[in-house]
Amino acid sequence: MVYHEIRNLAGKKHNYLIYNSRAGNKWVKKSKYLGEGYISGEEIKKAKVMFELEIQKQKKFKFLSVRDVAEIEILKQKVLDYFEKAGKSGVESFKEWFSTELTYNSNAIEGNTLSLKDTSLIINDNLTPTGASLREVHEARNHKDAIIFMENYSGDFNEQFINHLHKQITKNIDDENAGRYRKVQVFIRGSDVILPPPEIVPKLVKDVVEWYKQSKKKYHPFELAIITSMKFVSVHPFTDGNGRTSRLIMNFILKKNTYPKINIYVKDRSDYLSAVRHANDKDYLDIINFLIKTIKKNYTHMGTS
Template identity: 30%
Template sequence: MDLILPRKNILKLEKVDITNKEWLYLIKNDTRHSLKIEGIVASEKDLKSIIKGNYDQDDEIINYFSTAKHWYSYAIELYKDNEFDLRKATIRQIHKQLLSESSNEKISGGFRNNKVDIYNAPNINPPENDIEFWVENWINYVTYSLEKYNIYQAMARIHNYFEGIHPFNDGNGRTGRIVMNYILLMKGYPNIVIKGLKESDRKEYYKALEKGDIGVNQVFKTTPNKSPQEIDKIINKGNFEYLEQLIKRDLIEAFDNYICMEEQDYYTTEELAKILNKKQDTISKDIRMGRLIAKKQQGKWLIPKKYINVLNNSKSAMEEKIQKEIFCYTAKINDAFNYGVGICLDEAMDLMIAVENQKLLKELKDFLDIQELLKNKETYYNKNVKIRYITSRRQNHNENSLLLAIKISPELFKKIKNKYNYKIIVIQENNEKKWINLGASKL
């Protein structure tokens, strides 16, 4: 189940009010966790005072909060204008703001020109020279990676590579995490919080980076003039699965926090359990697994009523979704006639097509030999399009219906989509998915 895309379809980042106190508290959490990873303790009291405008706390806390607030709000503005702005000057300025008025202010904003070791990173030796060129290479790789991978796969590689370069003498972790969120927001995703308050969370983060460092370290044995494609091939000698899953988990949580900002009506886990005829523990598990949009408030989970169906996590939710929502996943032919969803996979689409009247199939003879299909369960069109007969005829009000799995080109589908009486339903194939509008469906 894709847990990211439905959330991204809901989130309207351009409408986020950056003066909203809830948004500021998300940055507060980011500040607290990120600084703790660096061994800097920021208490709830400190951060609440900073949000209220009281600046009597340590420079590190104030600097991180104000830097994150500035660059995250700027990134949202760039997203509104469909712009992407990532330069060496951006990285240096973020670092400069983080170290402002600190003991390391003299080195703020300047790339190092010396050897440096990374704490808790036994698999990597950062480059000693040409740091400016390595950062340029990283910026080029950012664009390439965002185009090639899904968002959490891309960000795992981007973040690991940046931390491996370790472009500054101090503050690389803080800078890297703010830069990561800056990129996410420019691409329309929420800023995430890498957990760091607990020792177990910090160890998980270090371990995830360590696994990817193996490939990043191989990159540094070459030169910074290699193409993004060459860099990517070398980087992937490392294992990014751990960091991908960590970022994916934190991204889901961030989405839910953003989505819940605008919501007023919620179910408790107890209330939703009764509605869906489930155990309360099952609802809590669904939340932890990301199968429900929810936020935690005063130690209790709250699920926005508006979105209990959007991730299709239960039979009851599915039945309610069919009545109220615009799409669904289903293998039931009856459901197929009400809603449609399509997945586009590069040059072809795998569709399940429910044809409401068997007689109409005769009109599809230009690309479908129905008699051959019924006889052999599958046939081909122009040797490229495979059509598979899935269900037998049903003895009910849809008795003339058939459910077919048809692989056709987007061009061919455009020609026939409004001509025949069918609806498109389920599709789950591979990991790379691109969503599109199909007929009555609207995603």
């Protein structure tokens, strides 16, 4: 994280940008001098983005190119700028809109037939549209509740978080299995993927969490979020709700690192599932490239394309 620091030297104010990062057990500080006297907030923001990019260019990431990192960092800053200008009511309005879009699309990817309008009526107005099935109504409400849980959760990614998130996704639908690892073999319709047997699921989930812990400083947060979610979904630890849970895991890790959340559109379902299939074989380039395109589309209304 880059922050602005003013130092008083010989009676004059000098502006610096500071970047702190942990290297093993030590903290490493890098600084950049901006000049003396007053510097506007807008100039500071631009300088922060450029300094962040300079630092990122010195790192080598597994899948992201320098250009990818630049686009992601610039998008991140523009979204943060939007939130700052929008004020509290504007931010709340955006969050409600985005949560509705996220709930509609994530559920639709899994076969939920509710329209975007009906989804909004259910989760924002507490109304039940005519003809909506009880299961689909629960799916909409549950996903919104899962987003709220994710937004308010202050801990790190771990098994407790995974199980609680899944419990939110499947409550009132499959309470017996909500937040509990599967005891049976499961299959993905229309896919040649053979999922792990239930006996080794607990160990595999622990492996995913351990990989995340070991990789936090090795991967760009964008890579970390995506690969963690892909490793999780390749295990398919639950009888149902794995896809929805995996996408919220991705967005939780992005949010935790102050990156914008990603809404995967149901219209792109085929491309998304194809990329997920490749990720199941530990080929993550397709899903990362797909999600770079997706996040840019998500925020075009903010002028971030």
